[in-house]
Amino acid sequence: MSWNNARRRATTCGGRAAALGLAALTAACGYTPPLKDQITAYESYGRWDANNFAAMTGRAMDPERLAALRAAFQAASPDTITFAFDSTAIEPAAEIALEAQARWLRAHPSTMIAIEGHADLVGSDPYNQRLGLRRARAAAARLVELGVAPGQLALVVSRGETRPVIPVEREERVNRRAVSSVEGWGAGWRGRSFDGKRAYLAYEQYSTKEVEAADVATTDG
Numbered sequence: 001m002s003w004n005n006a007r008r009r010a011t012t013c014g015g016r017a018a019a020l021g022l023a024a025l026t027a028a029c030g031y032t033p034p035l036k037d038q039i040t041a042y043e044s045y046g047r048w049d050a051n052n053f054a055a056m057t058g059r060a061m062d063p064e065r066l067a068a069l070r071a072a073f074q075a076a077s078p079d080t081i082t083f084a085f086d087s088t089a090i091e092p093a094a095e096i097a098l099e100a101q102a103r104w105l106r107a108h109p110s111t112m113i114a115i116e117g118h119a120d121l122v123g124s125d126p127y128n129q130r131l132g133l134r135r136a137r138a139a140a141a142r143l144v145e146l147g148v149a150p151g152q153l154a155l156v157v158s159r160g161e162t163r164p165v166i167p168v169e170r171e172e173r174v175n176r177r178a179v180s181s182v183e184g185w186g187a188g189w190r191g192r193s194f195d196g197k198r199a200y201l202a203y204e205q206y207s208t209k210e211v212e213a214a215d216v217a218t219t220d221g
Helices: 003-014 022-029 035-041 053-057 063-076 092-107 125-145 196-206 209-218
Strands: 080-082 111-118 153-160 177-185
Touching: 063 092, 063 111, 063 177, 080 092, 092 125, 111 125, 125 153, 125 177, 153 177
Parallel strands: 111 153
Antiparallel strands: 080 177, 111 177
């Protein structure tokens, strides 16, 4: 069952469950979406970009420290897994690589990574964009299953067929990949559903005098 179908099911069996999110859906319907669908549903990670990462971690990135963390991660585990043609299945070699990644990430719980999914140059651009995202999510889901905190997965994204290792228009395994890379550190908001830092940033970004005036004018007690 897809996440969208699960939301529709929640509407029929619980009314408000779809609006309240995954936990309410599970309670109302007795249904838990597979982890790969939970990754698309939760908004606790996979939302990083260059503009908001420093605010989320609460500190500036030290280039030397970042380079050292990246080197340590790559020394401890392969940063790339590959896939069979038109597949998102985690094969045995990829499983070994992800287990090594997970061990390192569990040992460095403040480290945050990006996972980028890629496709080879066979098929349409839109299809390969979706396929790349499915591969990135498959890698992310397996890391979470292996005990990595979801908050450590700062970016889960597709590059489609735009960044081939070998630019040939045929099936090429090294192009069908998901790549994990260290992008920063900091506990950020991980493990806190709504702390003071998040509230302050939300206020700064979304609250205006006009909005506040309207709220006051329409408040009936």
